[in-house]
Amino acid sequence: EDKVVQSPLSLVVHEGDTVTLNCSYEVTNFRSLLWYKQEKKAPTFLFMLTSSGIEKKSGRLSSILDKKELFSILNITATQTGDSAVYLCAVHTNAGKSTFGDGTTLTVKP
């Protein structure tokens, strides 16, 4: 059975801190790993990772994948209160299936 585990489950930091969110997976026929940010409604896409070792960056957010050790991290530097959200990691397989982790709830305090 495909499995995606995110850690920590919940995190509270202060503005300006840097956070690292983790996502480890065990799936058959890995295709890609995606990170999403979910605030009040549906998730919004952040990154898609398919190759090991290539960092994807968007502003203060960055992410990298390690296909050998089967994990990915999402980094957020200089956090702001607007970064407060649930961050979801999903792994998609060549069979077209997607498995989501339970998410990491990030709270950034002013």
Next chain:
Amino acid sequence: GAVVSQHPSWVICKSGTSVKIECRSLDFQATTMFWYRQFPKQSLMLMATSNEGSKATYEQGVEKDKFLINHASLTLSTLTVTSAHPEDSSFYICSARDPGVYTFGSGTRLTVV
């Protein structure tokens, strides 16, 4: 970028009635769409994969007769919750794949009273 439109955003219905949720890909064709359910403070649970022109593939534990999925065109998939009960109250989200990237609809909050 790809846009997926989902309607309605929220719906309240009486127990025993049916509710239809629509998911449309606005600027691309989606041969495959996915339907998820999300309970409060939990992650998304894949319910079924909707394939254009053929039967949906349901995940284990999801009742096919209760959650009817129709994918009649390349841009529209519908989920009908039949004979809804309070325990069906949840947040339902669809997504479609536009090569590689999964784009989500805005979700439907269903409350059954």
